[in-house]
Structure formats: structure tokens, C-alpha cells
Amino acid sequence: MSRATAAPIRLDGVRKEYDGGAVAVADLSLDIEAGDLVALVGPSGCGKSTVLRMVNRLLDLSAGTIYVDGDDVMGSDPVELRRRIGYCIQHIGLFPHQTIAANVATVPRLLGWSRSRVDERVEELLDLVGLDIAVHGKRYPHQLSGGQRQRVGVARALAADPVVLLMDEPFSAVDPIARGKLQEEFLRLQADVRKTIVFVTHDVDEAIRLGDKIAVLSEEAKLEQYGTPAEILRSPQTTFVSEFVGADRGVKSLSVAKVPRVGLRAAPPGEHPHVTIHATLREALSQLLDGDTGHVTILDGRDNLGVMNTEDIYTALRASSPSTGESD
Ligand SMILES: Nc1ncnc2c1ncn2[C@@H]1O[C@H](COP(=O)(O)OP(=O)(O)OP(=O)(O)O)[C@@H](O)[C@H]1O
Numbered sequence: 637m638s639r640a641t642a643a644p645i646r647l648d649g650v651r652k653e654y655d656g657g658a659v660a661v662a663d664l665s666l667d668i669e670a671g672d673l674v675a676l677v678g679p680s681g682c683g684k685s686t687v688l689r690m691v692n693r694l695l696d697l698s699a700g701t702i703y704v705d706g707d708d709v710m711g712s713d714p715v716e717l718r719r720r721i722g723y724c725i726q727h728i729g730l731f732p733h734q735t736i737a738a739n740v741a742t743v744p745r746l747l748g749w750s751r752s753r754v755d756e757r758v759e760e761l762l763d764l765v766g767l768d769i770a771v772h773g774k775r776y777p778h779q780l781s782g783g784q785r786q787r788v789g790v791a792r793a794l795a796a797d798p799v800v801l802l803m804d805e806p807f808s809a810v811d812p813i814a815r816g817k818l819q820e821e822f823l824r825l826q827a828d829v830r831k832t833i834v835f836v837t838h839d840v841d842e843a844i845r846l847g848d849k850i851a852v853l854s855e856e857a858k859l860e861q862y863g864t865p866a867e868i869l870r871s872p873q874t875t876f877v878s879e880f881v882g883a884d885r886g887v888k889s890l891s892v893a894k895v896p897r898v899g900l901r902a903a904p905p906g907e908h909p910h911v912t913i914h915a916t917l918r919e920a921l922s923q924l925l926d927g928d929t930g931h932v933t934i935l936d937g938r939d940n941l942g943v944m945n946t947e948d949i950y951t952a953l954r955a956s957s958p959s960t961g962e963s964d
């Protein structure tokens with residue numbers, strides 16, 4: 637198929653006033669590149685869900701324009717638009733009286749796909765999110781765990797191969813451990829399918845882990861900062877952002893900064909624990925602390941690039957800061 641698998645989204649001066657005059661979104665502009673996962677974070681009631689629902693036109697805009705793949709959503713046929721946009725609703729929203737397989741098949745069926753093509757797609761998607769069609773396909777939503785239901789929600793949203801995926805707190809209903817696993821699987825999935833994803837969460841750690849970029853919103857969807865996780869952590873631009881990302885942002889930064897490729901010191905004799913060149917500083921530090929030599933080796937394939945000690949990790953962390961000449 638020649639059709640793009642991911643599309644850019646552009647919000648330009650977007651405003652939403654609900655009936656009765658409540659302003660949920662005052663004036664929001666945001667550019668989202670095709671294939672990026674953007675996490676919208678912000679406190680409860682700041683307008684995150686409202687923004688998502690305007691993108692797929694479940695809500696009309698009061699002012700401004702939203703473009704999906706260059707098309708003004710208000711000028712698009714809503715049905716056609718929603719076919720191109722997968723949507724995971726806050727609180728899951730599976731159809732309770734339909735089996736898991738039927739839930740996932742919803743949109744392909746609406747699109748009139750043949751029975752065999754729908755069946756194939758459902759199996760493929762359940763497999764993709766780590767569920768076995770033979771075990772789970774015939775069950776009903778209440779017969780799955782919360783985490784499994786959320787995976788079905790993701791599979792259903794992906795079913796018709798949308799160019800955009802909107803996810804409203806898709807992992808909020810599960811415990812932290814299951815959540816970590818879901819996030820890991822989701823990252824793997826995104827590496828495969830590479831959709832443009834707008835992902836709402838109020839969990840900063842989740843945003844850091846999953847987002848290519850993070851948009852931090854305050855009341856009325858005011859854009860406090862928009863940048864990569866590293867940028868947000870290293871140089872929060874407003875008090876709101878620094879308070880929102882939390883006091884332990886130094887530690888969080890370790891999880892987003894990669895080990896350096898150059899400037900490593902020569903390995904002293906002995907067996908050191910190692911990480912690959914793709915590791916984060918946090919992984920390097922954790923390996924270092926697991927060993928007893930005070931060093932961690934950085935490997936690129938079979939090449940030994942050198943070692944780091946704790947001081948080097950600290951220096952690398954500071955060097956990873958996108959801000960320049962900062963004195964903190
Ligand atoms: N149908 C509605 N009519 C009037 N006001 C609404 C409506 N839906 C939402 N609001 C208000 O708009 C604001 C934004 O709501 P929204 O659901 O977008 O917030 P949110 O950031 O998604 O919050 P949460 O994190 O709790 O899900 C809130 O103040 C809410 O009360």
C-alpha cells in the first residue's frame with residue numbers, strides 16, 4: 637500500500653469552550669511530527685482529554701484549526717477521519733457484550749473487510765500485544781485482567797492501521813509492575829508500527845519513558861513547555877514544569893541520557909561489568925554498582941570503547957544537558 641503509515645498533526649490556536657462557557661482549552665498550538673509519540677501531561681482537568689477528542693472530532697473546536705496529515709479536521713468527514721485515527725478511550729471502553737476478538741474487529745468490520753481478512757488481522761494484533769487468540773479471543777472483557785483489557789484496547793485502536801493513534805491514559809488501570817511491562821511492550825510495538833501517537837498521562841515517569849516529546853500543560857491546556865524528555869528534565873522553563881516533573885529529576889535524567897561514545901577512559905586491568913553503546917547512564921550506573929571494580933565497560937558490538945567510573949557518569953549527565961552555560 638502506498639498510504640502513509642503515520643501522519644503529522646498540527647494544532648493552531650485551538651480553543652474549546654463547553655456549553656455554559658467553561659473554557660477547557662484556551663489557546664493551544666502544537667506541532668507533532670509523523671511517527672513521533674507525544675505525551676500530554678498535566679494535572680486533572682487541564683484539558684488533555686478535550687484536546688484528544690477534538691483531534692478526532694468527537695468534539696468541535698470553538699476556535700483555531702487542527703490539521704491531521706495536512707487536512708483541516710473540521711472540514712473532513714468525521715466518519716472518514718475516525719477511520720484513520722485509532723482511539724483508546726480513558727477507562728478502556730471495550731464493548732462488554734462482545735468477545736475480545738469481536739472488539740478488536742470492530743473497525744475492520746465497519747470498513748467492510750472480508751471475513752478472512754478481519755480474522756487474520758485480529759489474530760495478528762492480539763499476537764502483537766501479547767495475547768493468544770486461542771485463549772483470549774472468545775472471552776468477554778470481564779474475563780480478562782485490567783492489564784489484558786488495556787492491551788485489547790490498544791489492539792482495537794490499531795486494527796485498521798490508522799495513521800494516528802490517540803491514547804487517553806491507556807495504562808492507568810493497572811498496578812505499577814504490570815504497567816511497567818505494558819510500557820515496555822508498547823515501546824516495542826511502537827518501534828514496529830511507528831505511528832504518530834498522542835498519549836495522555838498524568839504520570840510524569842510514564843511520559844519520560846514513552847515520549848519522543850512531552851507537552852506539559854497547565855490549566856486550560858496552557859502549554860508550559862514542549863520538548864524532549866531530556867530537555868524537560870534538564871531545563872524546565874517554568875516553575876510549574878519543574879514542580880510538575882518533581883524534585884528527583886536528576887535521577888530521572890539518568891534514564892534518558894545515553895552513555896557517550898567518545899572520551900571514555902582506557903580500561904584498567906580486571907573484569908568489569910559492561911553495557912552496550914545503546915545503554916542509558918542509569919543502566920551503566922546500575923551495572924557499575926553491581927560490580928566491585930568501580931568501572932563499567934562500554935561495548936559497541938565486539939569493540940571495547942573504554943570504561944566509565946561514577947565521576948564520568950556524573951560528567952556525562954551534565955554534558956547531556958541541552959541547556960548551555962547553566963550554573964546549577
Ligand atoms: N462536557 C463538558 N461540559 C462542560 N465542561 C466539561 C465537559 N467535559 C469536560 N469539561 C471540563 O473541561 C475541563 C477539561 O476536562 P478534560 O476532561 O479535558 O480534562 P483532563 O485533563 O482530561 O482531566 P483528567 O486528567 O482528570 O482526565 C475540566 O474543567 C472539565 O470539568
Ligand SMILES: [Mg+2]
Pocket residue numbers: 684685686726804
Ligand atoms: Mg482526561
